[in-house]
Every structure is written in structure tokens, then in C-alpha cells.
Amino acid sequence: MDLQLTGRKALVTGGTRGIGRAIVEALAAEGTSVAFCARTETDVKEAEQALRVDGAQVSGTALDVADGAALAAWVGTAAEQLGGVDIVVANVSALAIGPGEQNWRSSFEVDLMHTVRMVDAAMPHLERSDAASIIAVSSVSGREIDFADGSYGVMKGALVHYISGLAFDLAATGIRANAVSPGNVYFDGGVWQNIEQHNRGLYDHALGLNPTGRMGTPEETAYAVVMLASPRASRISGTNLVVDGALTRGVQL
Numbered sequence: 001m002d003l004q005l006t007g008r009k010a011l012v013t014g015g016t017r018g019i020g021r022a023i024v025e026a027l028a029a030e031g032t033s034v035a036f037c038a039r040t041e042t043d044v045k046e047a048e049q050a051l052r053v054d055g056a057q058v059s060g061t062a063l064d065v066a067d068g069a070a071l072a073a074w075v076g077t078a079a080e081q082l083g084g085v086d087i088v089v090a091n092v093s094a095l096a097i098g099p100g101e102q103n104w105r106s107s108f109e110v111d112l113m114h115t116v117r118m119v120d121a122a123m124p125h126l127e128r129s130d131a132a133s134i135i136a137v138s139s140v141s142g143r144e145i146d147f148a149d150g151s152y153g154v155m156k157g158a159l160v161h162y163i164s165g166l167a168f169d170l171a172a173t174g175i176r177a178n179a180v181s182p183g184n185v186y187f188d189g190g191v192w193q194n195i196e197q198h199n200r201g202l203y204d205h206a207l208g209l210n211p212t213g214r215m216g217t218p219e220e221t222a223y224a225v226v227m228l229a230s231p232r233a234s235r236i237s238g239t240n241l242v243v244d245g246a247l248t249r250g251v252q253l
Helices: 018-029 041-051 068-082 101-126 151-173 191-198 200-209 218-229
Strands: 009-013 033-038 058-062 087-090 133-137 176-182 240-243
Touching: 009 018, 009 068, 009 101, 018 033, 018 041, 018 087, 018 218, 033 041, 033 068, 041 058, 058 068, 068 101, 087 101, 087 218, 101 133, 101 151, 133 151, 133 218, 151 176, 151 240, 176 218, 191 200, 218 240
Parallel strands: 009 033, 009 087, 033 058, 087 133, 133 176, 176 240
Antiparallel strands: none
8 A cells, every 4th residue: 555655754853763763764664854853972973874775754853852942943954855744753752761850850941841832843844734643652661650650651642632632723724733642652762672681671571461472672763753753644633653563451432
């Protein structure tokens, strides 16, 4: 099936590893031109070079998404270089799990406010697109109480609420907004590999909760994002797509 993404232009935050990198790779494979950002310059350059194989139109920029001015400047520059914006994917998380005011501040500024600021900066460009799509990567921790309750879970829940409101407010303009909530996602250098190495009890407990017997892959979450980004998903807006292999047990009505 042609996803009608060839020639589209996308912005992705956190594109050097894990879910974000898989999203950039999947969009580029569909013919989308992608600008991504991440915090570390060396990681950005490595990812940019690797993701440009086979002529993919991918460019990276090093910045801290908690810096609102730098984030807005990147959105403007990337939009100019790409020749517009059709797709916005807010993927970065502070992964600030645990008690303490600093974790609340980090979760607020990075998980929630970077999404709000990115959307605000991109809105003039999205308004000129004929198939605009906003996607925020949330988490099942925003849907139920688990080990990541507190700042992380609260801000992930707030993301879903924010996206649902956007979808309603922007429906008449044709701009769609959706959230994707992955469950446990395992990859090299990721949070679950770190937990596996340093807190085996928690890792084994979390793994045991997965009825599939395994954690997810970045590519599985990226698939959901790309499907929602596609113009073929023109009637899907305001949803929170859970990608967790039936990990969570809550009924979405």
C-alpha cells in the first residue's frame, strides 16, 4: 500500500537512537524528507550519516529541546530548508523517573513543554500543508499506575490530554493530532537495557508482565507513528494508539 508519504516533510525530536531513530528511518524509507534533532553533536552526526544511506533525505541538528528559543529556531530553519512541514513528531523524553522536584521540572519542560513549543513553532507551516499530522510519543505509564508513576507518568498522561484537545480544536482546519503510547521498548543503550544490567529484579518483573513474553522494538512503535502520519489515516485524529503487545489491561471505551 502506498502511504502517500513520498515528498512529505517531517520534523522529529530525538532521532539518534531508539524509537526516534526508528521513526526517522521509517519515514525516510517512505520517501519523506526528515529533519531531526537530539542533544549530543557526535550522536547527531553519526545518525545523520547512517540514515542517509540509499539517498535518504535526512538532516540532523544538535540542541536541547528544553531550550524553547533554540527549539523554535530549529523548527523555523528546518521548515525553510525542507520547504515546509507536513508532519511533526514530538518524541523526546527526559525519562525523569522517581521522586524529587527536579524530576518534575525535567518532565514538564522536556516531555510536555517541548511538545507544546514544537507544535506552536510549526503551526504556521502545518497550516499550509494539505495533509498535516501531529504525533506525540507518550507512554502506557500515562495510562495506568506503574513503577514510573509520579512526574513521568503524569506528564505522559498530560501529553495525551494535550493532543486530544489539539485534535478537537484543529479538526476544522484539517490538521490531525494523535498520540502513540508504547509499552516496554528494548534497544541497545535504552532504559530497559540499563535496568536489565543494574536492576535485574525490576527488569524480570516488567518482562514477566508482557503476555507476549518479550518487550517491544523501536521499529514496532515507529510503524504506528508512520501509519498515523500517512495521509491515508485522514479520519484518525484525537486517538491514543497503544502499542504494547497487550501489556496494559485497561479497556479503552
